[in-house]
Amino acid sequence: MRLWSRVPWALGLVALALFPVVVTNPAYTTIGVFTLIYMACASSWNMFSGYTGYIALGSAVSYGVGAYTMALVSIHANMAPGAAMFWLAPLGGLIATVVALPIGAIALRVRRHTFVVITIAIFFVFQLTAINVGFTGSTSGLILPFISWNESYYNLPFYYVALGLVIFATALSALVRRSRFGLQMLAIRDDEDRALGLGVRTTAVKLTGFAFAQFTIGMAGALYAMFVGQIFPQFVFDPLFDVSIALMAFLGGLGTLAGPLLGALILESFQQWLTLSFSNSSLYLILFGALFLLVILFMPQGIVVFVRDRVTRRAAREKAAVAAAETTLAGSRA
């Protein structure tokens, strides 16, 4: 059974790894890179918000900080354009984590709706600051060192680094879920005061989880900046980023391991495809709205939980049917 449950994961990984080998059109591998970046972010976001129930809507701060770390360091250090710039991603993640500590220390003092509102408020403080200070390039943005890889080859390194990020975020989520720390976060989700009364240091646990989750998101932001080559404050500090990753996690299944990955895979690739097909980058918002009405109506706990419930219910039914048949059989023998 345990081995069996790993098969979908292995298949998914193989499919993602082979995708750019099979589909070589750069237009589609570009979609692949963006999709993987969002999968990593949604998974990492879920590691805190899905586990603790604290729905944070300010992760774009981490994404933006990561992106600007990549841009500013590569520009000011006069880095040679190329693969060495990938090493700035962990730095971006680290700085995003450090920036998140004071944010978390303030926002995590409150719960539920108030927490959501505070995170949004803090996000806008950062966005406005980023737009109005000089070193971010303000509204004209920053241009990163130009990487002159061949067009047919350009996407591949980004694709596999992004895939590495997805694996990293997923493995981290799985490890946390198995640790005492993860159990404490889940206990906080169900009843924070009770957890405190049973010896869980809730403040420390929440803050650690919140800061940890920003690391991958910061790395993803850095990778994004390097990939697109030019960044603007209003696009890396984008409120739609947070709405997107939260909705991805909700669609797939909040608090589950596979849910955010699946949600991001569906939504981001769909959005990119719409943008590509209709050259309209806002069309997706309308369709997303409709899709979410459907999800909330028919599977409010997300795809993964919906499917899992179906499967366990069917298994229970079959088991009951077999048991009933055996009793009848035993009865007729007697």
Place this chain on the structure above:
Amino acid sequence: MALLSVDGVSRAFGGVQALQGCSLEVSEGSIAGLIGPNGSGKTTLFNVVTGYVRADQGVVRFRDEDVTGLKPNQVFARGIGRTFQLTRIFERLSVLENMLVATQRSEGWLRGLTRSKSSAEEVATALELLEFVGIAELADLQAGALSYGQRKLLELAYVLVADPKVILLDEPAGGVNLTLINRIAEKIRALNAQGTTFLIVEHNMEFVMSLCDRVTVMHQGCNLVSGTPEEVRRDPRVLDAYLGGGDDELEEVAGG
């Protein structure tokens, strides 16, 4: 010598004086009862002792140490466990996981990051305690699926995980059928025989009077009478308190 003592504790919520100079002593190895009309401050007193509510005045001592104003996790770490009137369990965790949440009272927070959810030893202890309260066969079930009575047992079991010196029970028999009430009483006696001290808030007079060594009656945020169950039952002031509150429990006290 008192294991737990409350000395002149007051607490107001806005204009309501929930506790007014309340004092109480629980001696080691006893089963103490706390009764009183609704709104007399019993649960607030529990909340003050366990750190959920701050006292405006007064001191709470545990083993001669001042524990007033400590946080709930710190109070728990010193060996004071409690259950809630409306059971509070982690509904989306399994019964066993509920038990494991409580196993780390003296553990540093960083340790939680690096260690797995449970050790074999902790699981064994947890299962033993679930066995003790009689719900071991439900260990893998999601806790939200438990019945009300089973939740009460689970709550008792996971407070026991940390091996507290004193356990504060808030209405352990409330809303539970007679068989289960008897089972809970039996578990309390068994634990008490092993040295655990209890302080019990309960409206079921038969339960309190049969179980407790000493009973304290609270009235309007203050301790009114303390004594053996027999003394308390005879005290006219107790009747007055319940009469003034206009509570149905009057007849039970008088008749029981």
